[in-house]
Amino acid sequence: MANIPPGQVKKHLNGVTLLCLAFVICNSWAGIAGSLQLALLAGGPSTLIYSILVSTSAYLAISSSLAELASVYPTAGGQYHFTSILAPKKWRRGLSYACGILSLFSWLAIGVSVTIVSSQQLLALVSTGTSGFEVKRWHVFFCYEGFALLSVLYNTLLLKRNPWTHNIGFALTIVLFLVAFISLLVRANPKQSHEFVWDTLLNFTGWPDGVCFLIGLSTSCYMYIGVDASMHMAEECSNPERAVPRTMVGAIGIGFTTGFAYAVAQVYAIYNVEEIMLSSQWIPFLVLEQGLRSRTFALVLTAFTIVMALFIIIASQETSSRMVWALARDHGLVFSRHLEKIDSHLDVPIWGLFLVWLMTSLCGFLYLASQTAFNAIVGSSVIFQQLSFAIPILLLLMRKRSTTYLPPTRTFSMPNVLGWTVNIYALSFITLMTVILCLPFTLPTDAATMNYTSVILGLCLLFGLVNWWLHAKTRYNGPVMEQSEDQDSDPVSVLAVPRQSNHLDKLNIK
Structure with a gap:
């Protein structure tokens, strides 16, 4: 297999395609549709609606904080590269490595979650349309493995030659949103009262109402899962210093517009909340059927959302593989010398894609063994992602937002007072949600309803430590660094990544 140098990859994405990729993964309105039952249990309609406002403001702060850094250091490593730049020298290796492992696990968990939802969608469609068909766990397993395999084949053989795939996925997402939104408004008659919405x-959680509302925030946080996708595709995008920050903030804007509008329309449209909360059916389909007042219409729309879901899996696998590639390029993973290679014919990190597929596939076997354990992996995606965001934001605050790290010439910038406010708000929200996301959803709890997110975090820590001692301890040094002549010995060492733009060259980034 021929390979090109590990630090080089061809640029094939423009700003529009990058935005399409980022939003296809977030797919905010579809995320709300798929988690409505959880939202109704943890606070009901008003909590769902108002939690979207809170989570949107928080993720806008998070994305703006990271966008400032991405406008100066647009690399595939994203947040762990920022950490390496901002951390004190003695903590640089350990903190950036930890951030990279957290980011990698968040993307693996995102891929697992969208793949299982697609499988459940397909089987819900089959069971609803086929009399007497009962969905078994092994049915879901085989659909899951099929989606994962199909996506990795497309990523390996076709996606690089057809980057417009993300544009099509985005167009399909927006069209389906408009069809669902308008149909819910038109066909739902009578609608729920304004007071109900x-x-x-x-509150069916057993927690006090305030804690219940905070638990409900976890639902709306899923609207923005994968908001960092554009950062990890930066080295395959032209003019990434401008495109990546705009994409991150733009994905939040589109996500709020579609997600909030769909949530309001769907809550107005449902007519039997008790059935939704107690039903053993696949809830997103039941919600859609209630809202549209038609099983046939719901079946047709669900069929198209399965196609849409395939675009999400493809995009999430692509981004995950770039995260693997970035870590391997910095010698942070076992078998890095293979994982860092870019195939010269296919122009993709083929071994990185294979590793992502392998890990996703193995999680499918976990689903067969224990659905509770599998759900814990799916649920951990948000906390992994948020923790990986928190590290560089905290370090930026510790560096007092110095112009050494955020030069005034950057393409995306906030006034200093606003920057401080946004960074502190983002970090405070992540700190709060780290606690909330580890709480059991209901009280009292038992083995089946316990929140095992903390266990998954522990396993991630164990994996990170094993990988560190077996490989990274002696080989990982973070991204290649070069000290600027006009800086003292303690502040930033500047990131050096091959084939970056002229703007980065001026900052001694080679």
């Missing part, structure tokens, strides 16, 4: 709290 805007002023109804339903």
Whole structure:
């Protein structure tokens, strides 16, 4: 297999395609549709609606904080590269490595979650349309493995030659949103009252109402899962210093517009909340059927959302493989000398893609063994992602947002006072959600309903330590660094990544 140098990859994405990729993964309105039952249990309609406002403001702060850094250091490593730049010298290796492992696990968990949802969608469609068909766990398993395999084959053989795939996925997402949104408004008759939608709290969690609302935030956080996708594709994008920051903030804007509008329309449209919360059916389909007042219409729309879901899996696998490639390029993973290679014919990190597929596939076997354990992996995606964001934001605050790290010439910048406010708000939100996401969803709890996110975090820590001692301890040094002549010995060492733009060259980034 022929390979090109590990630090080089061809640029094939423009700003529009990058935005399409980022939003296809977030797919905010579809995320709300798929988690409505959880939202109704943890606070009801008003909590769902208002939690979207809170999570949007928080993720806008998070994305703006990272966008400032990405406008100066647009590399595939994203947040762990920022960490390496901002951390004190004695902590640089350890902190950046930890951030990279957290980011890698967040993307693996994102891929697992969208793949299992696609499988459940397909089987819900089959069971609804086929009399007497009962969905078994092994049915879901084989669909899951099929989606994962199909996506990795497309990523390996076709996606690089057809980058417009993400544009098609984006167009399909927007069209389906408009069809669903308008149809819910038109066909739902009678609609729920304004009081039900805007002023109804339903607390079935056993927690006090305040904690219940915070638990409900976890649902709306899923709207923005994968918001960092554009950072990890930066080295395959032309003019990444401008495109990546705009994409991150733009994905939040589109996500809020579609997600909030769909949530309001769907809550107005449902007519039997009790059925939704107690049903053993696949809830997103039941919600859609209630809202549209038609099983046939719901079946047709679900069929198209399965196609849409395939675009999400493809995009998430692509981004995950770039995260693997970035870590391997910095010698952070076992078998890095293979994982860092870019195939010269296919122009993709083929071994990185294979590793992502392998890990996703193995999680499918975990689903067969224990659905509770599998769900813990799916649920951990948000906390892994947020923790990986928190590290560089905290370090940026510790560096007092110095112009040494955020030069005034950057293409995306916030006024200093606003920057401080946004960074502190983002870090405070992540700190709060780290605690909330580890709480059991209901009280009292038992082995089946316990929140095992903390266990998954522990396993991630164990994997990171094993990989560190077996490989990274002696080989990983973070991204290649070069000290600027006009800086003292302690502040930033500047990131050096091959084939970056002229703007980075001026900053001694080679």
